[in-house]
Amino acid sequence: MKKLFIKALLLLLIFTNAASAADPLPSWNDTAPKKAIVAFVEQVTREGSPDFVPVAERVATFDNDGTLWAEQPIYFQFLFAIDRVNALAPQHPEWKTKEPFASLLKGDMKRALAGGEHAMLEIVMSTHAGMTTEAFEKIVTDWITTAKHPDTGRLLTEMVYQPMLELLTYLRANGFKTFIVSGGGIEFMRPWTEKVYGIPPEQVIGSSIKTKFELRDGQPVLVRLPEINFIDDKADKPVGIQMHIGRRPIASFGNSDGDLQMLQWTTAGRSARLALIVHHTDADREWAYDRESAIGRLDKALDEAQKKSWTVVDMKLDWKFIYVFEK
Amino acid sequence: MKKLFIKALLLLLIFTNAASAADPLPSWNDTAPKKAIVAFVEQVTREGSPDFVPVAERVATFDNDGTLWAEQPIYFQFLFAIDRVNALAPQHPEWKTKEPFASLLKGDMKRALAGGEHAMLEIVMSTHAGMTTEAFEKIVTDWITTAKHPDTGRLLTEMVYQPMLELLTYLRANGFKTFIVSGGGIEFMRPWTEKVYGIPPEQVIGSSIKTKFELRDGQPVLVRLPEINFIDDKADKPVGIQMHIGRRPIASFGNSDGDLQMLQWTTAGRSARLALIVHHTDADREWAYDRESAIGRLDKALDEAQKKSWTVVDMKLDWKFIYVFEK
Numbered sequence: 181m182k183k184l185f186i187k188a189l190l191l192l193l194i195f196t197n198a199a200s201a202a203d204p205l206p207s208w209n210d211t212a213p214k215k216a217i218v219a220f221v222e223q224v225t226r227e228g229s230p231d232f233v234p235v236a237e238r239v240a241t242f243d244n245d246g247t248l249w250a251e252q253p254i255y256f257q258f259l260f261a262i263d264r265v266n267a268l269a270p271q272h273p274e275w276k277t278k279e280p281f282a283s284l285l286k287g288d289m290k291r292a293l294a295g296g297e298h299a300m301l302e303i304v305m306s307t308h309a310g311m312t313t314e315a316f317e318k319i320v321t322d323w324i325t326t327a328k329h330p331d332t333g334r335l336l337t338e339m340v341y342q343p344m345l346e347l348l349t350y351l352r353a354n355g356f357k358t359f360i361v362s363g364g365g366i367e368f369m370r371p372w373t374e375k376v377y378g379i380p381p382e383q384v385i386g387s388s389i390k391t392k393f394e395l396r397d398g399q400p401v402l403v404r405l406p407e408i409n410f411i412d413d414k415a416d417k418p419v420g421i422q423m424h425i426g427r428r429p430i431a432s433f434g435n436s437d438g439d440l441q442m443l444q445w446t447t448a449g450r451s452a453r454l455a456l457i458v459h460h461t462d463a464d465r466e467w468a469y470d471r472e473s474a475i476g477r478l479d480k481a482l483d484e485a486q487k488k489s490w491t492v493v494d495m496k497l498d499w500k501f502i503y504v505f506e507k
Numbered sequence: 508m509k510k511l512f513i514k515a516l517l518l519l520l521i522f523t524n525a526a527s528a529a530d531p532l533p534s535w536n537d538t539a540p541k542k543a544i545v546a547f548v549e550q551v552t553r554e555g556s557p558d559f560v561p562v563a564e565r566v567a568t569f570d571n572d573g574t575l576w577a578e579q580p581i582y583f584q585f586l587f588a589i590d591r592v593n594a595l596a597p598q599h600p601e602w603k604t605k606e607p608f609a610s611l612l613k614g615d616m617k618r619a620l621a622g623g624e625h626a627m628l629e630i631v632m633s634t635h636a637g638m639t640t641e642a643f644e645k646i647v648t649d650w651i652t653t654a655k656h657p658d659t660g661r662l663l664t665e666m667v668y669q670p671m672l673e674l675l676t677y678l679r680a681n682g683f684k685t686f687i688v689s690g691g692g693i694e695f696m697r698p699w700t701e702k703v704y705g706i707p708p709e710q711v712i713g714s715s716i717k718t719k720f721e722l723r724d725g726q727p728v729l730v731r732l733p734e735i736n737f738i739d740d741k742a743d744k745p746v747g748i749q750m751h752i753g754r755r756p757i758a759s760f761g762n763s764d765g766d767l768q769m770l771q772w773t774t775a776g777r778s779a780r781l782a783l784i785v786h787h788t789d790a791d792r793e794w795a796y797d798r799e800s801a802i803g804r805l806d807k808a809l810d811e812a813q814k815k816s817w818t819v820v821d822m823k824l825d826w827k828f829i830y831v832f833e834k
Contacts, residue, residue, distance in 0.1 A: 236701070236707060239709075313749055357709070366750075366753070367753070370753045374563070380563060381752065381753030381754050382566075382684070382709075382710075382751065382752045382753055382754070383709075384753060388750065391746050391749060391750075392742075392746070393742040393743065393745045393746055393768055393772070395771075399775055400745065400768065400771045400772045400775045402745060402746065402749055402772075415719075415720040416720070418720045418727065418729060419718050419719070419720055419729065422640055422718060422729055423693075423715065423718075423736075424709065424751060425708065425709045426693070426694070426697045426708030426709055426711060427708050427709070441720055441727065444722075444727045445720070445727050445729075448726055448727045
């Protein structure tokens with residue numbers, strides 16, 4: 181028994197060493213961003229070090245569109261809205277002659293969006309409001325199971341960045357709590373973020389419309405109202421973070437000017453910080469866009485990243501694989 | 508070594524049995540509420556049982572005032588506001604003649620609140636807004652360290668119910684995530700809930716005022732604005748729960764009509780549910796109040812509890828100890 185015990189101990193030691201030697205970020209090339217991530221995580225988790233951060237304070241926030249999954253040629257939530265307009269059209273004969281719905285139903289996106297923000301809002305409210313929270317959850321869950329990307333034909337949930345999934349797992353393995361902080365709809369994300377990213381609904385922060393509690397035949401429901409509650413973008417990302425988390429992240433990850441204030445808020449805290457921007461530079465494997473793009477514009481935040489030495493991922497150079505389906 | 512090893516194993520076994528045999532709710536009498544709690548927890552955690560609930564879905568929500576700590580003779584947050592009015596008075600000479608401040612500074616609470624909701628709002632905004640989130644956190648942290656109850660002379664953080672602390676610990680030991688869902692200010696609670704209840708800031712839901720992101724000399728701050736953002740009470744408690752947690756609790760704990768809709772929302776879900784009301788029945792050890800009380804009125808929710816067989820704690824009969832300092 182004594183021998184067996186020692187043998188077990190030895191096996192355990194070997195296993196532990198093997199596990200710690202395994203690369204937690206295999207889809208990342210051994211370039212500067214990966215080194216910065218690993219150095220940061222080792223720095224804040226080393227007990228006794230002056231940079232040590234207790235587990236409870238290891239908060240990491242991630243933008244979603246363009247940071248965890250793709251956002252071209254159009255935000256995926258807008259694909260959802262288009263599909264919903266088409267599905268709901270039979271119940272809305274008036275849409276045949278009413279903009280922006282008429283153009284949208286004809287597939288003329290450009291004309292549908294000519295009405296600007298007002299047109300966008302009309303499309304969002306007609307497809308995201310008017311039902312209970314439970315009904316909306318089911319609609320999203322059903323849709324995301326089969327929704328495919330218009331260019332690649334892949335499931336949208338496969339248009340997720342493999343290196344970022346590894347990063348989420350690596351941070352969580354080191355005691356971090358990972359949150360999404362997205363301009364996208366909070367209830368559009370929650371039905372699938374746990375399965376796809378391992379991020380539970382209570383760690384998803386996003387834009388929202390108002391809801392109202394009602395008793396319907398004695399049964400309580402929450403009804404989604406066609407009224408904006410909160411737009412979780414730009415200067416309101418730190419507001420959303422404070423509202424939901426109540427402490428400042430020590431690491432934040434974004435890809436556009438919409439994330440600038442979140443990165444500023446994160447890095448202005450005391451102790452070690454990590455700010456990382458995913459720069460879309462790979463026109464072959466993904467899309468290449470930054471300062472001039474209507475979607476995911478990265479201009480001011482790119483300047484600030486250079487000025488403040490934030491970590492910038494060059495997708496073409498720094499990522500071995502892009503999508504989960506490549507692995 | 509072999510003998511030592513076996514001895515250690517035996518000790519471990521004994522220790523484990525002793526621990527599991529220990530009563531997790533020693534401050535509760537062996538009456539119906541304790542039995543209902545233990546039965547519920549065993550039911551939802553028994554693997555393979557049809558009532559089993561996965562850990563991720565074990566969400567429990569707790570009201571704060573009157574449920575986790577006392578709320579008489581006046582909500583403790585109002586004691587904070589009074590102390591702040593006194594502290595800020597030198598900077599506001601105009602308060603000497605301006606209501607509700609003039610009466611408040613003279614200690615005439617009744618007259619100060621004669622202006623109703625408007626007076627209350629003025630007091631709240633003048634003491635809770637106008638500073639950064641960091642400055643407010645420090646003000647609350649400093650205050651709560653020494654703030655005492657006007658009748659008992661105890662620290663307010665000692666006016667916490669020992670049976671409820673045991674309940675929080677018991678639920679967490681069984682995989683529950685415990686949240687506060689209070690009408691009180693979210694940023695008034697967060698600085699101390701982790702220390703006092705073991706509930707981290709990201710699991711605190713409460714009322715809030717709006718905040719605004721600003722760069723001050725290049726440093727990002729969140730400024731607290733004198734504008735209501737959300738009142739987390741009554742029919743808006745389920746709204747707050749959905750906004751912050753995104754899933755329905757399986758257990759909820761309250762003490763007043765302000766918790767009625769939270770209890771309705773919780774119990775309307777599928778699978779086993781626990782709804783519990785703390786009924787203040789002990790005029791000797793605490794306070795006795797319900798249907799007629801201005802603070803913590805329990806009327807409609809008490810009727811509904813009887814109708815729907817929710818668990819009602821009779822503090823006098825069901826609790827061996829009330830406050831943490833009694834133990």
